[in-house]
Amino acid sequence: MSRLTELRDVIREHNVAYYRNDAPTITDAAYDTLLSELLALETTLGVTSDTASLSGSVGTPVGLGKVHTHKSKMLSLANAFDTETIAKFMDGVSTKLTIGATTYCMEPKIDGLAINLHYVRGELLLATTRGDGTAGEDVTANVKSIFGIPHNLSAEGVVIPDELEVRGEIYLPKRELVAINLLRSASGEKLFVNARNAAAGTLRQSDPTLCKTRGLSLYVYGAGINGNLLAGTHSDVLSVLEQLGFSTTPGWLVSNIHEVGTQLASWADKRSILAYDIDGVVLKVNDLSQQVQIGAGRRYPHWAIAYKFPAEEGVSVVTAIVWQVGRMGVLTPVAHINPLVVGGATVSRVTLHNLSEIHNKDIRINDKVVVRRAGDVIPEIVRVHTGATPREPVVKVLTNCPVCGGGVEFNGVATYCKDSTSCPGQLKGRISHFVSKKCFDIDGFGDKLVDSLVAGNVLKDTVGVHRLTVKALEPFVGTKRAVKIHRCLLASKEISLPRFLYSLGIPHIGRSVSEALADKYGTVAGVICASKESVLAIPGTGDTIATNLVTYLQPSGDGINTISELLGNGITIKIPETTVGILSGEVMVITGTHPELSRTEIAARLVALGGVMANSVSRRVTTLVVGANPGGKVAKAKKLGITITTIDDMLAKQ
Ligand code: IVH
Numbered sequence: 001m002s003r004l005t006e007l008r009d010v011i012r013e014h015n016v017a018y019y020r021n022d023a024p025t026i027t028d029a030a031y032d033t034l035l036s037e038l039l040a041l042e043t044t045l046g047v048t049s050d051t052a053s054l055s056g057s058v059g060t061p062v063g064l065g066k067v068h069t070h071k072s073k074m075l076s077l078a079n080a081f082d083t084e085t086i087a088k089f090m091d092g093v094s095t096k097l098t099i100g101a102t103t104y105c106m107e108p109k110i111d112g113l114a115i116n117l118h119y120v121r122g123e124l125l126l127a128t129t130r131g132d133g134t135a136g137e138d139v140t141a142n143v144k145s146i147f148g149i150p151h152n153l154s155a156e157g158v159v160i161p162d163e164l165e166v167r168g169e170i171y172l173p174k175r176e177l178v179a180i181n182l183l184r185s186a187s188g189e190k191l192f193v194n195a196r197n198a199a200a201g202t203l204r205q206s207d208p209t210l211c212k213t214r215g216l217s218l219y220v221y222g223a224g225i226n227g228n229l230l231a232g233t234h235s236d237v238l239s240v241l242e243q244l245g246f247s248t249t250p251g252w253l254v255s256n257i258h259e260v261g262t263q264l265a266s267w268a269d270k271r272s273i274l275a276y277d278i279d280g281v282v283l284k285v286n287d288l289s290q291q292v293q294i295g296a297g298r299r300y301p302h303w304a305i306a307y308k309f310p311a312e313e314g315v316s317v318v319t320a321i322v323w324q325v326g327r328m329g330v331l332t333p334v335a336h337i338n339p340l341v342v343g344g345a346t347v348s349r350v351t352l353h354n355l356s357e358i359h360n361k362d363i364r365i366n367d368k369v370v371v372r373r374a375g376d377v378i379p380e381i382v383r384v385h386t387g388a389t390p391r392e393p394v395v396k397v398l399t400n401c402p403v404c405g406g407g408v409e410f411n412g413v414a415t416y417c418k419d420s421t422s423c424p425g426q427l428k429g430r431i432s433h434f435v436s437k438k439c440f441d442i443d444g445f446g447d448k449l450v451d452s453l454v455a456g457n458v459l460k461d462t463v464g465v466h467r468l469t470v471k472a473l474e475p476f477v478g479t480k481r482a483v484k485i486h487r488c489l490l491a492s493k494e495i496s497l498p499r500f501l502y503s504l505g506i507p508h509i510g511r512s513v514s515e516a517l518a519d520k521y522g523t524v525a526g527v528i529c530a531s532k533e534s535v536l537a538i539p540g541t542g543d544t545i546a547t548n549l550v551t552y553l554q555p556s557g558d559g560i561n562t563i564s565e566l567l568g569n570g571i572t573i574k575i576p577e578t579t580v581g582i583l584s585g586e587v588m589v590i591t592g593t594h595p596e597l598s599r600t601e602i603a604a605r606l607v608a609l610g611g612v613m614a615n616s617v618s619r620r621v622t623t624l625v626v627g628a629n630p631g632g633k634v635a636k637a638k639k640l641g642i643t644i645t646t647i648d649d650m651l652a653k654q
Pocket of ligand 1: 076107
C-alpha cells in the first residue's frame, strides 16, 4: 500500500473514531502529525485533495440522522501552539490587507461539538452537526430540547434575513459531567471520559428527552449564510445574535501581539475555574469585509487561528509494565501507574506502544514518570522524571507470550505472539472485535464478558458468539442481562456487508477496505470469488491486502469455513437495494457434484450473480442446478415444472 493510501486510510479511521464514535484512539497532536504528513505528501506528489482526500475534509460524514448540506461550508481552524506562530499569522494578515493595524476579536475556544442552526424566516428548521464540513447530520430534535436555544428569532429593530445559519459550540458544563457520571456509575454504566465526549454522545443519540435532562448548553461564535446581513464586524454580529436570544462566546478586541499575549495569559489563568472546558483561544479578524478579502483555504479560513493550550502534564510512578496481546497477536506493553488526574481525567494505564519506545525513554518499573494528556483521550509517558534507586532492570525483549506462553517473534519494532489459533489473549481480542460497535455491534457484550466466556471455555471462536443461549450467558451476567444480551445477539444477525467483512478480522482489511470490497463485489459470494488481480485494481489496495484476502478465502480454508459457519448461524447480509445481478429473482437449488468446484463455491458464484439459494426443491424454487450424479431432486423438479440447467451453463452467465 502506498504511504498516501495508508495515511488516508489511517486518518479516515481516526476521523470515524473521533467524530462518529466520540472515542478517539490517538492524541490530537499525533493526529495533527498524520494530517501534516498527508498534506505534505499530497503537495509533493501534486495530487489534488478532492472530497475523498481527508486532508480536504474537516470531519467525517456521520451516522445517525439524515445528512444535510450546509448552506455555507463549516470550516475548521488552523492551530498555533506558540505565540511566534500567532505573530506570523498577524503579519500575514497585515501583508494581505496592505494596512498597518487590524482589529482582532479574541474568544475562548470552547471544547464541545460544532453545530449549525438553520433558521428560515426566523424559525429554527434544522440543526446539523459539522460532519465533513460540507454536510452534517440532522440533530434537530435533540437541539430543540436544549434550554436557551431560540426556536423563533425576533428582536426589536433587528431585521432577520429570510435564511440564516447560526453557528456555535454545544458543550456540557463541567458540573453536569460530574452529575451524569455519578448517575452512570450508580447504574454500572461506562463513565464519559470528558465533557466533550459526553456532549457528542448525548447529541448524537436518538432520545430528545434524554438530551433535555443532560444539561447541554450552546455558545454561539458566528454565523454562516447571511451572517453578513446582521452587521459589518464579527463582534457586532455576536451582539445582534445576543439580542436575538443566543448566549455568545465572550470576546475581546485586540490589535497587537502584546494585547494577544495578555489575553492568552488571562484565559490560561482562569481556564481551570471556568464552568466549561476550553482547549484554547481563537483569534479572528473582526471586520467581515476584511475576512472576505483575506479568504479561506479548503480546511481553514485565513482570517482566524486557534491558539491551543499545551497538554497538561503530571508526575506518577510506574508500578508495572504489563504486556497485552491484541487480536492480530501484537504484544503491546502497557505501563500501570499510580492513578493520576491529568487533562481532566484519571489515568492509571498508559500504552508504551512497543519495546523501542520503552528503551528510547528508558522507562523502568518504579520510575517516576511525566505523564501528558491533552484534552483528548490517549495519555502518554513523556519522559522519566527520576529513575528508581537502585534502578530496576531494563525491560527485556519477550521470549514467550505472557498470555499463552507460546513463542514470539520480534520484527525490530513490534513483538508478535505466534500462536494465533490457541492463544486466549488473541482469541479474546478477535471476539471483542467481532462484537464491537463497528462490527456486529452487540450491545452489552463488553470485554469483561468476553474474558469470562473465554476463561470459562464457553466461547472458543467468533462463530460461537451467535450460538450462545440465554442459559449459557446467565452464569456470567445474571438472567436479566442475559436475556437482554441475547436479544441484541439475535438483532445483530442482520448485518451490512462492510461490517461483516471487517468483523472477520483479516489482517489489513480495515473498515475502508471492507467498504471498498463491498462496493465492488456487492455480496459475500462476490468477495469470495474475487481474484487477486481484481482486488489489486481497487484504488487504495496493494499487494498485502490482496494477498491477505485471497489467502483467507482460499477454497476449503479456515476463512471459508468461518464464513460458512457464520451464515449457517443465520447471519444474513443486508443487500444494498441497488445490487441487481443477472440472476436476480432466481431461487436455485444445487444437486450433484462438479469436478472443480465445491457446493459452497458454486453457491457463492450464483449468489454473486444475484441469485438466492434454497436447500430443497419446492414451488418457490425457479431453477435446479445439476452436476454429476444428481439425486431425486431432478424428478421432483420435473414434477413441479421447474427449469433444470447444468452447473456449467449457469456459471457461464458470469
Ligand atoms: S470559529 C470559520 N470560534 O473549534 C471559523 N470555533 O477547531 C469557524 N470552536 O469547528 C470556527 N470555540 O467547533 C470558532 N470561539 C470559537 C470556537 C470555535 C470552539 C470550535 C468549532 C470549530 C473548531 C475548530
